[in-house]
Amino acid sequence: MFEDISTALDVTQFDHERSMMNxxxxxxxxxxxxxxxxxxxxxxxxxxxxxxxxxxxxxxxxxxxxxxxxxxxxxxxxxxxxxxxxxxxxxxxxxxxxxxxxxxxxxxxxxxxxxxxxxxxxxxxxxxxxxxxxxxxxxxxxxxxxxxxxxxxxxxxxFIRLFNAWYNKKSDKAEDISTLVSIFEKEGTATVDAACDDDVAAFTAEEWNAYTEKRKQEILLKYRLTYLADTEVNWCPALGTVLANDEIVNGVSERGGHPVVRKKMTQWSMRITAYAQRLLDGLEKIDWPQPLKDSQTNWIGRSVGASVTFNVLDAERSRSNQDVISTPLNHPYQIEVFTTRPDTIFGVSFMTLAPEHELVAKITTPEQKAEVEAYVEATAKRSERDRMADVKTISGVFTGAYAEHPFTKEPVPIWIGDYVLASYGTGAVMAVPCGDQRDYDFAKHYNIEIPNIFEGVDISEEAFADKESTIIANSDFLNGLSYKDAMKKIITELENIGHGKGKVNYRLRDAVFSRQRYWGEPFPVYYVDGMPQMIGLEHLPLELPEVEKYLPTETGEPPLGNATTWAWNIETNEVVSNDLIDHKTVFPLELNTMPGWAGSSQYFxxxxxxxxxxxxxxxxxxxxxxxxxxxxxxxxxxxxxxxxxxxxxxxxxxxxxxxxxxxxxxxxxQGMITGTSAFIYRDLDTNKVYSKGLIDGKNVVPIHADVSLVNASDELDVEAFKQWQPEYNDAEFILEEGKYIVGREVEKMSKSKYNVVNPDAICEEYGADSLRLYEMFLGPLEQSKPWNTAGITGVHSFLKKLWKLYSPFIDSDAERSRSATEAEPTAENLKTLHRTIKKVEEDIENFSFNTSVSTFMICVNELTAQKCTSKAILEPLAILVSPYAPHIAEELWSRLGHTESIAEALFPKFEEKYLVESSKEYPISFNGKMRFKLELPLDMGKDEIEAAVLAHEKTQEQLQGRTPKKVIVVPGKIVNIVG
RNA sequence: GCCUUGGUGGCGGAAUUGGUAGACGCGCUGGAUUCAAAAUCCAGUUCUUUCGGGAGUGUGGGUUCGAUUCCCACCCAAGGUACCA
CATH class of the missing domain: 3.40.50.620 (HUPs)
Structure with missing residues (x-):
């Protein structure tokens, strides 16, 4: 009886101690x-x-x-x-x-x-x-x-600050709009060099001062860093909304499959192009990944070339094709093109305009009108992405009009074609079929002449686009010049005759900043007489109004058009009911909202x-x-x-x-963490589901199984699976060696693939510290790598070992603890610790977090083997671990006797002296292959090492009587014997 | 097509300026402990072998005493981008 009680007591005490220990x-x-x-x-x-x-x-x-x-x-x-x-x-x-x-x-x-x-x-x-x-x-x-x-x-x-600013190219920075106004007042546009719309007109100071306020505002809008402009958008009439390129599939909306047309809409834009060059230059001074810099560089897409203007010949003379040189030109139309190869200008045999180009309607001859209009309409129906994706089909229409070559004065036929994009450059190209493959294909397709302007180059099969390896021919004053020299010469000549100049062009477009959505920042803008006005800074924020419906209005206005209280009173400076709009003191507010990137562009x-x-x-x-x-x-x-x-x-x-x-x-x-999907294999003919090893020769289809039902050995919990997917209740699972083994494949983590692992479950089972360590342990931060929950047991048991290492501080038996923990650390202890400090510090500085975790494991394994209990070792170790596994580190820190958080504890200082060795286990290689190892003192000289190695019996064994041709000795590193 | 990144055991991955390839962990195999299981601990685990060795870092060359590492050509995979004149 007594015995029983005492045993019971012992057990309780033991349990108690264990719970403290665990x-x-x-x-x-x-x-x-x-x-x-x-x-x-x-x-x-x-x-x-x-x-x-x-x-x-x-x-x-x-x-x-x-x-x-x-x-x-x-x-x-x-x-x-x-x-x-x-x-x-x-x-x-x-x-x-x-x-x-x-x-x-x-x-x-x-x-x-x-x-x-x-x-x-x-x-x-x-x-x-x-x-x-x-x-x-x-x-x-x-x-x-x-x-x-x-x-x-x-x-x-x-947004308001951007509205009130313009980009002065002379000072190469943004300035307040007032500086522009004062220039206009004094000098007009003569001295202004600004990033602005293409269609700005020149005027004098007198003209400016005589303009109405509205006219002035209209002009200024073309200079502001955020401005209203007509932009081409993908408009879906059925949905009443604008769609992004990736919301359109095969020319119809992804949602609902409604037709989409390209339409001009008035939208807010950001004049990011003003900063194109500085955005490019800035990349050089920031430490960002090269691929990211490259994609920004490509996106900005700087190309150096020239802009060239071609005069359009009037229809009469175009047709008669006579007297083109002698008759003075007074045709009002000019086509401006951008080209990176102005040196090939004598190879021009036609021009191509984008179908949207504004001159198309003006220059098309009556004979060609029907055909051109049909083509323009057809391309308007296709999204820009569709047009770009469909590279193979060559299509275009002749406008009937001709331009005049600026040097030869020959007439050049003007075509339209959808391979020319309205949104790049000027939306028009001078076509040089011998030097550009697209022009070449177009010319072949429509039987347009292909003059060769390269010396000794065969262009019967394809265009010759190489800049460096030939010289120019059949090109008047450019004959015999290299690409480089021809470029210089032609730009000078173009400038001389007033037909062009050197130009740098960017692919980067101004960013459309309006969205026809509800859940975004409202613009602090109201409209007076159609002109946008900013709400005073002191009245911000302009809060999003309540609406009953989040869809566009029946008249096709954005969702804010549903708001009934969405007008601005300029006297009280508040939002008031739309009923009060009188265009005197109460004005309508902007209905668009800002895009997703607005809020993230300065949150840092x-x-x-x-x-x-x-x-x-x-x-x-x-x-x-x-x-x-x-x-x-x-x-x-x-x-x-x-x-x-x-x-x-x-x-x-x-x-x-x-x-x-x-x-x-x-x-x-950081790289993406992908999922490791699991598959079962259902036989298509029978009601059987085969284990992975048995599917050979069977007509099976893989079906996703939830990864949480699979253990570390790829074994499926069949009962749980049936519970999850009851339609498999009657299926017969064919096992191998008593187990159902799933197939595995790495895929993007997604609900539909049943491979999503969420952190809550992991934290519940293994803890946050385990999860943190494991995420880092998976591999280099930047790389994408597959998640497999099975491996987490490794880092989890590391944490348990770590905990155990501190047991003298956790154990309640104080007597035992004190003597052990105050012991002087051994040389071995110190070597392990300092090796760890060194490695972990280097790893963190290099963002190589995965290798730190291995280092911790090695450290704890070593200290455990050394039976280390010294506070002088365990205290700094807790700090080393704390960035990675902060909870356990805090707990250990407090058990070590600290009352403050470990967060501010100073990182331990690495000391080289603890790592100094007196001898080295030299790898002895023969012809570069390591064959055996030999322990030798580190202070041994080159010759001594060589002698010691050659004298060794294993060396003789390896050489089998041969005489070494050469012996390489790198003291402290390696010995290599050649022969 | 172009640009970028990568390719190492069954798996994730390590290897600092060219110097012991496969650290560390998972998985697997065997053993200890247990009534049993879990947990824990110990040993082994690139392939091959006649147990001496031999081969081996996507493929083929090159430089070097020595190459996962540097150079050239190619193959494959992932990501980005694309009629940009």
């Missing part, structure tokens, strides 16, 4: 997450004696699906770096927020009527929960949401001072934080967000608001 990650992680939140451990101060470090992850769009394991990858990397920098004594800014305007919430609103603000709020809360459980060191007090009026106030503010600056209501940020905040030191995010933003942000930053720089004209010094693109 690595209880759930309790630990919850405890420290609460601690960090309550103590605001990661709150960044805007003034500090410490050096600053600004680490930023791209903020997410909070989608309804929540996070999957791929999303946190970049956040974990940024977090590790932030925590590391904090250990290194930096004042770290590491914020997070939400890009919370966007289409999915609006779609959901259209379907369910639920206000996008509610959907967004719910999604954000879900995101926050998921983010919180991963233990990030975010300063949540600085959170921003782009859909929050307090935030988008500043998006509207910068707003984080510096996010609660400031008087300025986008205070001068103190921006001068302290300057710019982002490290920016991590996906490469899909290369030509969107990352280009627009650089543009706005340069504008802010020009206006003197920010000290740096590039917002992020270093950028890293």
């Amino acid at each position: 690595y209880d990650f759930r309790e630990i992680e919850a405890k420290w997450q609460k601690y960090w939140a309550e103590n605001e451990t990661f709150k960044a101060s805007n003034n500090s004696e410490k050096p600053k470090f600004y680490a930023l992850s791209m903020f997410p769009y909070p989608s309804g699906a929540g996070l999957h394991v791929g999303h946190p990858l970049g956040y974990i990397a940024t977090d590790i770096y932030s925590r590391y920098k904090r250990h290194k004594g930096f004042n770290v800014l590491h914020p997070m927020g939400y890009d919370s305007f966007g289409l999915p919430a609006e779609q959901y609103a259209i379907q369910t009527g639920q206000h996008p603000a509610i959907t967004t709020e719910n999604n954000i809360n879900r995101y926050r929960e998921q983010l919180d459980q991963l233990g990030f060191s975010f300063d949540w007090s600085r959170e921003v949401r782009t859909s929050n009026p307090q935030y988008y106030k500043w998006t509207q503010w910068i 600056n707003r984080y510096m001072d996010p609660r400031n209501d008087d300025a986008v940020f205070s001068p103190e905040a921006i001068s302290y934080w300057q710019d982002v030191d490290l920016y991590i995010g996906g490469s899909e933003h290369a030509t969107g967000h990352l280009l627009y942000s650089r543009f706005w930053q340069k504008f802010m720089f020009d206006m003197g608001y920010v000290p740096k004209d590039e917002f992020a010094q270093k950028l890293i693109n």
Whole structure:
């Protein structure tokens, strides 16, 4: 009886001790997450004696699906770096927020009527929960949401600043519009060199001063950095909306399959082209990935050449084809082309205009009119992408008109063809079939002459596009010149005769900034007499109105057209009912909203001072934080967000608001984490499902199985599968060796492929520290790599081993602990520790987080083998681990006796002296192949080593009597014997 | 087509300026512990072999005493981009 009780007691005590001893990650992680939140451990101060470090992850769009394991990858990397920098004594800014305007919430609103603000709020809360459980060191007090009026106030503010600015090419920067007005007042357009619309007219100061206010505004609009312009869009009449190129499939809308036409619409645009060259130049001074820089470079698409003007001959003389030289020209029309090969101008045998070109209607002869009009109409129906995708079909129509060659004065037939794009260059080309394959194909197809202007080149099969390897012929004054010399000469000649000049052209287009959507920033704009007026800065934000329906109106207006209270009263400066619009004091407000990239184009600056209501940020905040030191995010933003942000930053720089004209010094693109799908194989003929090893020769179809039903050995839980997919209840699962083995394939993580793994489940089973370590352990940050949950047991058991290593500090038996922990570390202990410090520090600096995790494993394995219990070793080790696995590190730190968070503990200092060795195990190679190893003292000289190696019996064995031809000895490294 | 990145065991991946290829982990095999399982621990695990070795980092060449690493040509995969004049 007594015995029983005592045994029972022992067991309880044992259990108690075990629970203290075990690595209880759930309790630990919850405890420290609460601690960090309550103590605001990661709150960044805007003034500090410490050096600053600004680490930023791209903020997410909070989608309804929540996070999957791929999303946190970049956040974990940024977090590790932030925590590391904090250990290194930096004042770290590491914020997070939400890009919370966007289409999915609006779609959901259209379907369910639920206000996008509610959907967004719910999604954000879900995101926050998921983010919180991963233990990030975010300063949540600085959170921003782009859909929050307090935030988008500043998006509207910068829009107004852009509206009130023009780009002065002479000073090569943006200036306030008032400087342009004062030039106009004094000198007219004579001395102005601005980035502006193509169709600006010249005028004198007197003319300007005599213009009406409306006329002046119309002119200024052509110069502003954000402006209204008629832009070609893909209009879908049935949906009453504008579609993006990728929403159109085979010329009809993706949704519903309605016809889409190209239509001109008045839209807000951003004059990003003004910055094309600076955006290009700026790439040289930022540490961004080369592929990303390349795609921006391609996107901007700088090409050097010349613009050339061709006079259009009037119809009479074109037809008679006579006296073209002797009769003076007074035809009003000119065609301007851009060419990168003005040196081939004598090879021109026709011209091609884009079907949309404004001259088409004007120059077409009556005979050709019907055919041309039919062609123009046909191309208008195809989207630009369709036209570009369909490269093989050659089509075009002769206009009947001729242009005059600027040098030979020969008539050149003018065609239209859809291989010329209205949106690039001038929408017209001078066709040189011998030097350009597209022109060549077109000429062949329509039997147009192909003059050869290259010496000794055969053009009977294809065009000759090589610039360097030949010289020009049949080209009057260019004969005998190389490409380079001909380029110089022709540009001089073009300028002499007033028919052109050297020009740099960019592929980059101005960015359309209007969207016919509800869930975006409203423009702070109202219209007086059709002219846009900005709402006073002091009256921002202009808040999004309530609407009953989120769809376009019946008259085809954007969703804001449904708002009944959406007019601006200029006396009270408030939004009032539309009924009050009188065009005297109450005016209609803009109905478009801003695009998704508006809110993300300066959020990184707003984080510096996010609660400031008087300025986008205070001068103190921006001068302290300057710019982002490290920016991590996906490469899909290369030509969107990352280009627009650089543009706005340069504008802010020009206006003197920010000290740096590039917002992020270093950028890293994290790779995508792909899913590892699982498949079962259903026989098409019978009701059988075969295991993977049995499918050979069978008529089976692979079917996705949910990855959570498969274990680490690719074995399917058949019962669980049947429960999940009841239609397989009657199916017969044919096993191999008693197991059903699934097939595996790496695919993009997606719901429909049942390969989505979400972090909540992982945190529940293994903890956030395990997840963080595992995400890093998978491979290099930049690379894309497949997720396989099975491997997480490796890092999880590492954490258990780590925990065990600290058991003298965790164990309640104080007596045992003290003597053990205060022991002096051994030389071996110190060597292990310092090797780890060195490696981990290098790894973090190089963003090679995967190798650090292995280093930790090796370190813990070694210290465990060494039975190390020394506080002098375990204390610095906890700091090393803390950026990666912060919860367990905090817990161990506190068990080591600290009462403060580990977050501010200084990173241990690496000391070389602990790694110094006295001997080296030399690899002995024969003809470059390592055959055996030999331990030799490190202070041994070259000759001694050679003698020692040659004397060794294994060397003799390897040589088998041969005499070595040569012996290479690299002291401290290797010995190689040749022969 | 063009640009970029990559190609190493069954899998993820390591190898710092050319110097021991496959660290670390998963998986697998065998063993210990257990009534049993989980967990844990130990040993093995590139291929091949006549157990001496031999071969091996997408393919074929080259430079070098020595190449996963540098050079040339090619093949394959992923991503971006595309009638850009």
